[in-house]
Amino acid sequence: MTETSRDAKRAATAQRILQAARQEFASRGFDGVTIRAIAGIAGVDPSLVMQHFGSKAALFTAAVQLPADNAQVASDHLLEVLGVRLDELPSETRALVRSMLTVPEAEASMREYLNERVENLTTSLTGEDARLRALVTVSGILGLTIAQHFLKLQAFEGASRDELLHAMRGWTAFLSASEAPAPESPPVIES
Amino acid sequence: MTETSRDAKRAATAQRILQAARQEFASRGFDGVTIRAIAGIAGVDPSLVMQHFGSKAALFTAAVQLPADNAQVASDHLLEVLGVRLDELPSETRALVRSMLTVPEAEASMREYLNERVENLTTSLTGEDARLRALVTVSGILGLTIAQHFLKLQAFEGASRDELLHAMRGWTAFLSASEAPAPESPPVIES
DNA sequence: ACTTTCGCTCAACGCCTGTTGAGTAAACAA
DNA sequence: TTGTTTACTCAACAGGCGTTGAGCGAAAGT
Numbered sequence: 001m002t003e004t005s006r007d008a009k010r011a012a013t014a015q016r017i018l019q020a021a022r023q024e025f026a027s028r029g030f031d032g033v034t035i036r037a038i039a040g041i042a043g044v045d046p047s048l049v050m051q052h053f054g055s056k057a058a059l060f061t062a063a064v065q066l067p068a069d070n071a072q073v074a075s076d077h078l079l080e081v082l083g084v085r086l087d088e089l090p091s092e093t094r095a096l097v098r099s100m101l102t103v104p105e106a107e108a109s110m111r112e113y114l115n116e117r118v119e120n121l122t123t124s125l126t127g128e129d130a131r132l133r134a135l136v137t138v139s140g141i142l143g144l145t146i147a148q149h150f151l152k153l154q155a156f157e158g159a160s161r162d163e164l165l166h167a168m169r170g171w172t173a174f175l176s177a178s179e180a181p182a183p184e185s186p187p188v189i190e191s
Numbered sequence: 192m193t194e195t196s197r198d199a200k201r202a203a204t205a206q207r208i209l210q211a212a213r214q215e216f217a218s219r220g221f222d223g224v225t226i227r228a229i230a231g232i233a234g235v236d237p238s239l240v241m242q243h244f245g246s247k248a249a250l251f252t253a254a255v256q257l258p259a260d261n262a263q264v265a266s267d268h269l270l271e272v273l274g275v276r277l278d279e280l281p282s283e284t285r286a287l288v289r290s291m292l293t294v295p296e297a298e299a300s301m302r303e304y305l306n307e308r309v310e311n312l313t314t315s316l317t318g319e320d321a322r323l324r325a326l327v328t329v330s331g332i333l334g335l336t337i338a339q340h341f342l343k344l345q346a347f348e349g350a351s352r353d354e355l356l357h358a359m360r361g362w363t364a365f366l367s368a369s370e371a372p373a374p375e376s377p378p379v380i381e382s
Numbered sequence: 383a384c385t386t387t388c389g390c391t392c393a394a395c396g397c398c399t400g401t402t403g404a405g406t407a408a409a410c411a412a
Numbered sequence: 413t414t415g416t417t418t419a420c421t422c423a424a425c426a427g428g429c430g431t432t433g434a435g436c437g438a439a440a441g442t
Contacts (some may be wrong), residue, residue, distance in 0.1 A: 006439060010389060029293035031222035035430065045391050051433060098292050101341055102220035111342045118346050132358035135346040136335065143334020144327065150292055155309050155326040162286045167323035196411055201419060226400065236421050241401060 014052050017042045018089075021063040026094035030060055030103045057105070064096045064106065089149050097145065113140055144168075205243050208233045210282075212254040221294045223249055228362035250297070255287045255297065288336065290341050305329055335359075 004012070020041035025034040035056055039046040053059040067090075089097075099106040121134035147153045158166075195203070211232035215224040226247055230237040244250040258281075280288075290297040312325035338344045347355075 001220035006387090006389070013389080029222075031220075032293060034428080036428090046430085047392085047432075048390060051390080056430065100292070101289050101337075102223060102293050107342065111344060114338065114342060118344060122346075128353065129358050131346050132350060132354060133343060135338070135350075136331075136358050139328075139334040139338035139344070140331035141334065143330040143332065143336075144339060145294070145334075146324070146337070147305065147333060151298065151305060153302060153309060153326060153330070154306045155313075155322050159323060159326075163320065163323060167320050167327050171306045197418070200409095225398085227398090237400085238402075238422085241419060242420080247400065372421080 013042075013044065013048070017049055017052055018045060018063055019057075021059050022091040022095055025060060025063050026091040026098060028098075030056075030099045030106070035059075060095075060099075060103075061105070064092055064099075064109065066090075066092050066096070090147070093151070097150065114142065204233075204235065204239070208235060208250075209244055209254055212250050213282040213286055216251060216254050217282040217289060219289075221247075221290045221297070226250075233379075251286075251290075251294075252296070255283055255300065257281075257283050257287070259285055280336070285340070288341065305333065 002089055017038065020038045021033075023041065024038050034050050037044045038059075039049050042049075049059065053062055096110060100110040101107065118131070118134050118138050121137060122131045125134055127133070148156050208229065211229045212224075215229050215232065221299075226240050227237045230240050233240075240250065244253055287297055287301060291301040292298065309322070309325045309329045312329060313322045316325055318324070339347050
């Protein structure tokens with residue numbers, strides 16, 4: 001850091017900006033973030049951010065780009081293979097998910113990603129309605145991710161990692177059967 | 192509409208503004224919407240919006256207030272009792288969900304709502320991990336709602352209402368069993 | 383050493399935003 | 413018909429935003 005070439009220093013500054021951008025986009029969303037705030041965190045003038053990334057939208061695109069080894073979460077456990085993350089999400093992912101309901105580009109990116117996951121999972125399943133069961137599964141994982149990492153629902157507190165995995169394991173059981181036994185009279189639900 | 196008292200006309204205008212606000216908030220989110228745009232749709236001056244609702248934030252709060260009979264979706268079907276909506280969502284709901292990841296007030300409102308649903312469902316379930324299974328279920332419904340109505344995942348296209356309900360029925364089967372049979376070797380999933 | 387390159391800061395522009403206060407014309411009360 | 417209330421419009425302000433272009437000082441090239 002003390003003895004670097006000019007190019008290296010510039011690249012390091014770009015990384016500092018990118019990291020600040022990810023942090024801000026992840027916790028406040030695209031519209032809630034100002035270039036001035038990002039520059040402030042990176043310890044840099046706002047105009048430098050433009051010189052590096054061209055525009056706020058381009059910076060967002062760069063900040064949201066997932067590392068290629070994202071799908072390489074090595075694990076023999078079904079849920080983790082499906083992409084369930086019980087630990088903290090990487091900031092790129094948090095930034096993308098945070099803005100997926102309000103920024104068209106993020107929405108498109110998320111749709112593309114999830115469509116691909118549905119198709120991938122479909123080819124691994126058997127049965128007539130494999131695609132729909134894959135859809136339900138992928139959607140469910142999305143819901144769990146949002147409920148845990150963004151809405152922080154109360155029921156997640158105090159639940160150990162193992163307890164969560166155990167509860168979810170039952171949930172994915174129906175994946176193996178093309179026709180899960182639906183109870184004639186559904187479980188007791190009132191009003 | 193032709194012969195109304197002054198108060199009635201004012202109330203009607205307020206409703207027109209509120210409806211325009213819901214429509215805009217539902218499709219663009221809080222930050223993406225301007226008071227001028229809402230006023231334009233309602234055919235009214237922007238300042239009148241302020242006179243009626245006080246501020247943009249207050250207008251959003253009013254626009255997002257769910258009708259009290261929201262939970263009264265009468266149906267003997269488990270999934271619909273759980274809140275699954277296969278038809279179009281009411282614009283109040285769309286507006287609230289749309290902003291729940293970017294607007295702290297919407298996030299809090301959504302968290303409160305879902306926390307309540309989890310607790311309600313928990314009391315209707317049996318078994319040790321009832322609360323966690325309720326959590327997984329409610330989260331799953333949230334994910335389905337987002338995937339269908341906001342991200343519009345491809346797999347939803349061409350799927351009939353009955354097919355969807357059938358696929359989801361298997362998904363909720365584990366609700367009745369406190370311990371769902373987890374396959375010793377999980378279903379074939381590659382990489 | 384002298385010149386060029388360039389990473390970075392400074393100051394500012396133009397635009398759009400939420401919000402405000404004064405003014406107008408029509409509905410009401412007398 | 414008079415005077416008052418009021419639903420609504422008009423014009424504007426203050427602030428924050430993304431973005432730009434000129435300039436500075438240090439490193440790189442020769």
